[in-house]
Amino acid sequence: MLLHIRGDVDLLTADPLRSLLARLVAGSTGAILLDLSDVAFLGVKGVAILLDTTEDCRRRGTELRLVNISHAVRRPLTTLGLLDSFDIVGAADHARHR
Template identity: 35%
Template sequence: MTERTTRPLTTIDVDGGIPLVRVSGSLDAAAQRPVAAELDTVFDTRPGAIVLDLSDVDFMGSAGIALLINTRHRAARLGIPFAVVAGNHRVLRPLRMSQVDTVLPLHPTVPAAVAAVRLAST
């Protein structure tokens, strides 16, 4: 298992090399840039799938929502299955209020998200 850490951001390879990018704390304008840079690095490796884990995010701002939408579009353009772990109300509430929850592949747990991208990549 490979791990890159820049707290509050961690990327590990799970389930046969699927990158799991974990974000904790706030996902707002200040945090958006390092997360976007980490996702750029992950996309550059041309992975078979990507999972973004927001389980430990305690605040989701509009910049974070924009990041999720842009990441979903980029993954779709590149044909890379993408899933978001969003099981807490601090993340789900702003996504539901902005109706972004209807266009993102949201899953309540990491195993559920990994299973979804694994299925989509077969």
Template identity: 40%
Template sequence: MTVQDPNVVATSGAASAAAVAPAGKAADGVAVVTATGEIDMLTAPDLRADVLGRIDETPGAVVLDMTGVSFLGSAGLAVLVEASQHAKRRGTAFRVVAVARAVTRPLAATGLGDVFSVYGSVAEAVSADDGASAR
């Protein structure tokens, strides 16, 4: 196992890695978290820690940019559900950016695409006017 970056967890295969970039402020009260690679049972805990932490720190909205995600497993879906519920309790909007089939297909197959606010770009998600509460 090799780790090239402190935010990257590598598993047995070279392609089985996910990274969570530090969140940046895209606009007033909006934090953007970027996830890349595979979100599976080994990498989901890192995503969970970062997203829930950003929700705790951000009063307006947290945007999870998943445009660079190549695989979204059940552990990743569980993180999305938990993040959405956590955001709702805190009165923070939780928005997901998903365009790749690797993310949109599991969301559609599980019906979660109707539960989250899903956008086609970070710009759309950041500028969305859905108040301060997630759906």
């Protein structure tokens, strides 16, 4: 499943995104790919959602892959020392075949 996220992931958008990802994880039979190339801002709530979703996937025996992360995503993950907590790949086609 490939989901393309656009715009800001902040206090206003975090809860709908969390709900959507929870439904995807619950119904997933394979890896979930999040294309984050068009994310303009990733706030603390967005980081928490990515961490929680990664953990939910691990518990269910599936994977969450972050694809084409933008600078706006890479910066907070790097600053918080969390970049290595995620499976990050450069392109969606490559991510599907890992």
